[in-house]
Amino acid sequence: MLQQFLKLSFLTTLLLGCISTSETSSIESRVIGGETSVITETPYLVSIRYKKNNSTPFEHRCSGTIYSSKVILTTATCLVGLDTSRIHVKAGSSYHTQNDGYLYLVEKYIIHPDYNIWFMDNDLALLILAFDLTLSLPKEIYPIDLISTMPEVNSSATIAGWGVTDSSANGQFSEILQIANVKIVDVLNCKRSYGENRISPAMLCAAGDDSDACLGDAGGALVYEDNAVGLISWGNGCANSDFPGVYTNLLYFKEWIENEVAKL
Numbered sequence: 001m002l003q004q005f006l007k008l009s010f011l012t013t014l015l016l017g018c019i020s021t022s023e024t025s026s027i028e029s030r031v032i033g034g035e036t037s038v039i040t041e042t043p044y045l046v047s048i049r050y051k052k053n054n055s056t057p058f059e060h061r062c063s064g065t066i067y068s069s070k071v072i073l074t075t076a077t078c079l080v081g082l083d084t085s086r087i088h089v090k091a092g093s094s095y096h097t098q099n100d101g102y103l104y105l106v107e108k109y110i111i112h113p114d115y116n117i118w119f120m121d122n123d124l125a126l127l128i129l130a131f132d133l134t135l136s137l138p139k140e141i142y143p144i145d146l147i148s149t150m151p152e153v154n155s156s157a158t159i160a161g162w163g164v165t166d167s168s169a170n171g172q173f174s175e176i177l178q179i180a181n182v183k184i185v186d187v188l189n190c191k192r193s194y195g196e197n198r199i200s201p202a203m204l205c206a207a208g209d210d211s212d213a214c215l216g217d218a219g220g221a222l223v224y225e226d227n228a229v230g231l232i233s234w235g236n237g238c239a240n241s242d243f244p245g246v247y248t249n250l251l252y253f254k255e256w257i258e259n260e261v262a263k264l
Contacts, residue, residue, distance in 0.1 A: 012155075065231060154184060
């Protein structure tokens with residue numbers, strides 16, 4: 001489900017946001033090794049859709065995580081360089097293309113000022129909606145709280161998304177929402193895989209038994225005990241046993257998020 005999630009090959013894809021299948025091969029974000037789910041299991045999850053030009057439809061680009069009725073968390077890599085008027089957010093749907101759920105226009109987005117496009121460091125953005133989300137019960141559209149303390153190594157967590165579900169070069173986005181289990185990885189082990197200087201305090205790592213995020217999953221939450229710990233960001237391949245998935249560390253950015261939201 002999360003193959004090569006946001007991997008972008010560390011260079012090329014980074015420049016273009018590396019989230020759409022046509023733009024990324026090494027930096028990808030999708031859920032691999034997962035199972036079919038429904039949006040009521042992950043009501044905080046939205047599809048961020050982009051229209052490349054006037055002659056093309058809006059298409060799924062990456063995922064987002066509902067922080068409040070007005071604010072969506074996602075990766076900077078997903079949004080950098082995009083025209084706000086060509087972005088829609090689809091909420092409350094388990095499906096990738098069906099005409100259900102709710103569509104929302106975007107007012108603006110805020111890229112973290114320290115975002116590094118080459119190393120995908122500080123990979124965080126706030127997407128500000130033009131109108132408030134319609135929070136619903138039963139929960140199909142609902143925010144998720146951020147974690148207050150980091151879970152221990154080997155703690156179980158979940159990821160979800162509509163990204164590609166296999167590692168083939170021609171993998172397509174999943175029509176139906178997928179969910180998978182992963183475990184928090186010791187940062188020292190993650191650094192051994194990627195290199196001491198490649199994993200910063202703004203990142204955390206997680207991996208599963210044949211499950212991972214991949215192309216199209218970036219921006220979705222890594223969830224531990226109903227709290228968002230991280231956002232799917234990047235990795236070296238999808239479900240690659242030698243390389244854990246890398247996530248934006250939301251605890252590290254909690255104060256920045258709160259301060260930016262308070263300004264709105």
